[in-house]
Amino acid sequence: MSKTRNILVTGGAGFIGSNFVHTILESEEDVKVTVIDKLTYAGNLRNLEKWKDDKRFQFLKIDITEKEKVLSLENELEIGEIVHFAAESHVDRSILGPEEFVKTNVLGTFYLLELARKLKEKNKLKVFLHVSTDEVFGTLDHDGAFTESTPYAPNSPYSASKASSDHLVRSYFHTYGLPVITTNCSNNYGPFHFPEKLIPLMILNCLRGKPLPVYGNGGNIRDWLYVKDHCLAINMVMKKGKFGETYNIGTRNEKTNLDIVHTICDLMDKKNPEGKPHRNLIQFVKDRPGHDFRYAIDPKKIESEIGWKPKYKFEVAIEETVNWFLENRAWWEEILSGDYNLYYEMQYKAIN
Numbered sequence: 001m002s003k004t005r006n007i008l009v010t011g012g013a014g015f016i017g018s019n020f021v022h023t024i025l026e027s028e029e030d031v032k033v034t035v036i037d038k039l040t041y042a043g044n045l046r047n048l049e050k051w052k053d054d055k056r057f058q059f060l061k062i063d064i065t066e067k068e069k070v071l072s073l074e075n076e077l078e079i080g081e082i083v084h085f086a087a088e089s090h091v092d093r094s095i096l097g098p099e100e101f102v103k104t105n106v107l108g109t110f111y112l113l114e115l116a117r118k119l120k121e122k123n124k125l126k127v128f129l130h131v132s133t134d135e136v137f138g139t140l141d142h143d144g145a146f147t148e149s150t151p152y153a154p155n156s157p158y159s160a161s162k163a164s165s166d167h168l169v170r171s172y173f174h175t176y177g178l179p180v181i182t183t184n185c186s187n188n189y190g191p192f193h194f195p196e197k198l199i200p201l202m203i204l205n206c207l208r209g210k211p212l213p214v215y216g217n218g219g220n221i222r223d224w225l226y227v228k229d230h231c232l233a234i235n236m237v238m239k240k241g242k243f244g245e246t247y248n249i250g251t252r253n254e255k256t257n258l259d260i261v262h263t264i265c266d267l268m269d270k271k272n273p274e275g276k277p278h279r280n281l282i283q284f285v286k287d288r289p290g291h292d293f294r295y296a297i298d299p300k301k302i303e304s305e306i307g308w309k310p311k312y313k314f315e316v317a318i319e320e321t322v323n324w325f326l327e328n329r330a331w332w333e334e335i336l337s338g339d340y341n342l343y344y345e346m347q348y349k350a351i352n
């Protein structure tokens with residue numbers, strides 16, 4: 001096997017996948033990164049524009065639910081490692097239309113595992129890292145946190161589809177001895193975050209003087225993870241993780257949704273004083289059906305066994321995130337001027 005890391009990144013044009021590509025290409029020389037991505041509404045080649053002329057990088061437009069295309073990659077590419085981000089990722093969309101979630105998240109993962117199996121038979125595959133979510137564990141009350149042995153209890157079509165894919169990944173370790181590892185992380189935030197998710201939506205609605213829709217009473221809790229810390233963690237797990245194991249990734253950073261919205265409003269008061277006070281834009285809207293109350297990660301295993309620790313403090317990272325959106329207006333204006341805006345308005349109507 002060659003010394004060069006040949007990494008296949010699925011879903012690398014999305015939020016976390018593109019941040020992972022940046023992390024790898026900024027920190028490693030002897031590496032080749034191939035991104036495969038269908039470029040759904042959430043995939044955006046602008047996220048990867050920086051690397052378009054870099055010899056270590058290539059992009060292929062591939063839908064992971066197209067079996068033949070996925071399996072043929074065995075002959076077309078040198079692949080030593082696979083890191084699998086590609087997915088339908090938004091809970092609200094899964095409530096309105098679950099079918100794509102089952103296709104991409106379950107069937108797509110299955111075809112990638114079949115590709116991995118072929119690579120393993122030829123002794124080429126070093127690791128298959130499957131990126132999953134803490135939402136597979138269901139919801140918590142006020143106490144406790146998810147560990148790697150918390151039973152699965154997914155509550156949304158999104159989390160159920162991710163749980164299904166996690167089980168398939170696990171089975172390929174036990175049945176075929178595939179070198180798989182699964183990571184289950186909490187909610188990410190940071191640059192390139194698609195503006196349907198809570199944090200970018202609130203930043204951009206503040207900037208445009210639009211309502212800030214808070215579901216229910218805003219008391220639901222998420223455990224926020226800066227995407228750059230997450231990507232460093234994934235790379236470390238790819239290098240040091242044990243095959244067949246799972247690792248939870250989180251930074252003990254629980255916040256209610258209202259805390260998050262207030263933090264963003266207060267930062268925007270400083271950076272966009274003409275819109276002050278942004279808290280006046282908050283609107284409490286109808287709750288999400290089946291809304292999980294609380295997620296919280298116990299990260300002891302990845303800390304003690306892998307030696308990973310977050311580098312960023314929330315206060316610094318959330319300000320960096322707000323600044324990124326202020327400085328990258330063309331990126332989000334392009335998204336907001338497309339079909340996405342129409343979808344958002346329809347979805348907003350559907351849930352209210």
Ligand code: NAD
Nearest residue numbers: 011013014015016038039040042043063064086087133188
């Ligand atoms: P995203 O929606 O921003 O990006 C998903 C990417 O996958 C897009 O580029 C999209 O074009 C691509 N894709 C979708 N369907 C595809 C298909 N059929 N074939 C090929 N490519 C396809 O998602 P994200 O937030 O970057 O999430 C990445 C992964 O991390 C997902 O597996 C998600 O479940 C997981 N995750 C995300 C979070 C989070 O907070 N964002 C938290 C936990 C886990």
Ligand code: TYD
Nearest residue numbers: 091187196197198199201213214215220257
């Ligand atoms: P989201 O970013 O969609 O991530 P997830 O559902 O995977 O946790 O939502 C984060 C939290 O914010 C969740 O509790 C739902 C809530 N939320 C709102 O209150 N308003 C919104 O407009 C959105 C998109 C989310």
